[in-house]
Amino acid sequence: MIFERRLLARDRGAGVLEKLWQIPWSFVILLCGVAAIGYVALLSAGGGNPDTYAQKHAIRFGFGLVLMLCLALVDIRIIARFAWLGYLGALVLLVLVLLHGNVGKGAQRWIDIGxxxxxxxxxxxxxxxxxxxxxxxxxxxxxxGNPLFLIPPAIAVLVPVLLILRQPNLGTALITGMIGAAVFWAAGMRWWKFAAAAGLAALAAPIAYDRLHDYQRARITTFLDPESDPLGAGYNIIQSKIALGSGGLWGKGFLQGTQGHLNFLPEKQTDFIFTMIAEEFGLVGAMTTLALLMLTVAFCFFVAFRCRHQFGRLLAIGLGTNYFLYVFVNVAMVTGSIPVGGVPLPLISHGGSAMLTVMLGFGLLLSAYVHRDAEMGPMRD
Structure with missing residues (x-):
């Protein structure tokens, strides 16, 4: 205990400049590059007018960048100490959304805070x-290996998943569950327990399908056969595929995308922003964007390997999984590989909540990296 306090005192005594020096600035530059792609794509989505989407995107990223760098300087042990308090706060907000949230497009997912x-x-x-x-x-x-030890964290995953399903928001609920499963796996949960959980999920799938809303079932049937309703449920994905294919190798050029600018492409500033990039900058632009996004994911797992403490490793793996699922689900959705769902492309799509939370996560990730050698206490028996 005395040794841990001395280490904590030493780390707190480390100057701000010393911690700033330890921040991997190449990663910060990488994030700026991804956000710059988002700015250009949103500038095009707004018809060349920055006031429509792009300017707000830049302001949000700038605020998120400051937040990220400030969090990077916070001792990781302080963050760990208040982890469950933050969870409870987010849980309260989820409950408030169901009680007093704003309704948009048939879902109750947002709440006004000032x-x-x-x-x-x-x-x-x-x-x-x-x-x-x-x-x-x-x-x-x-x-x-003790099942009783796993019950509290399992409940901690299930409660928000069920609350998110009530909004309804099936895509985010599934992603939340997968993030929880990734942390369970990284922490050392036995494989047979995952197999048992997967078996239970498979048995419950038909029941869950019957309880889906009509529009959610329509997304699944449309995914299997988009041409069955080309002017209705299948319209979005059909137009997305047309735009993706029309971009060719090098694209049609900035502000020259016909599907987007003639308003055939729906939600071009949010869910289908990757399609805008592919149409105007072609396969080269789309693959460059994907490469930068995957480099960002790779850095998350690099931090996991560098951390000497389990908290930082699990934090980095969980955040990396979250970011990867953002990218995978969005790109798979617009290419018709999975059913359409409202998942933005991180740092690129228009939207304040996704930008804020992604940058918050990266701030925690950088704190884990800067304090990767911190002593987090003895192991529990």
Missing amino acids: PVQLQPSELMKIMLVLALASWFHRASWERM
Whole structure:
């Protein structure tokens, strides 16, 4: 205990300049590059007028950048200490959304906090990773084999998933569950328990399908056969595929995309922003964007390998999984590989909640990297 306090005192005594020096600035530059692609894409989506989408995107990213750098300087042990408090706060916001949230496009997902409109389900994904990392970070292999030890974190995953399903928001609920599963796996949960959970999920799938809303079932049937309703449920994905294919190798050029600018492409500033990029900048532009996004994911797992403490490893794996699922689901959705769902492309799509929570997550990730050698306490038996 005395040794831990001395280490904590030493780390707190480290100057701000010293911690700033330890920040991987190449990663910060990478994030700026991805956000710049988003700015250009949103400038095009707004018809060349920055006031429509692009200017707000730049302001949000600038605010998020400051938030990220400030969080990077916060001692990781302080963050771990308040992890469950943050989880409970996000849980309260999810409940408030169901009680007093704003309804848009048939879903109740947003809540006004002063001048800011927040989507708490996005924040919950970050807070859930924090809470699970805090629970598992000192658990021994023997403790991970005890089913009773796994019940509280399992409940911590299921409660927000069920609340998000009530909004309804099936895509985000599934992603939240997968993020929780990734942290469970990284913490050392036995494989047979995952197999048992997968078996139960398979048995429950027909029941869950019957309980889906009509528009959610329509998305699944449209995914299987988009041409069955080309002017209705299948319209979005058909137009997306046309735009993707029409871009060719090098694209039609900035502001020259016909599908987007003639308003055939729906939600071009949010869910289908990747299609805008592919149409105007072609396969080269689309693959360059994907490469930068995957480099960002790779850095998350690089941090996991560099951290000496389990909390930082689990935090980095959970955040990396969250970011990867953002990218995978959005790109797979617009290419027709999975059913359409409202998942933005991180740092590129228009939207304040996703930008804020992604940058919040990266701030926590950088804190784990800067304090990767911190002493987090003895392991639990």
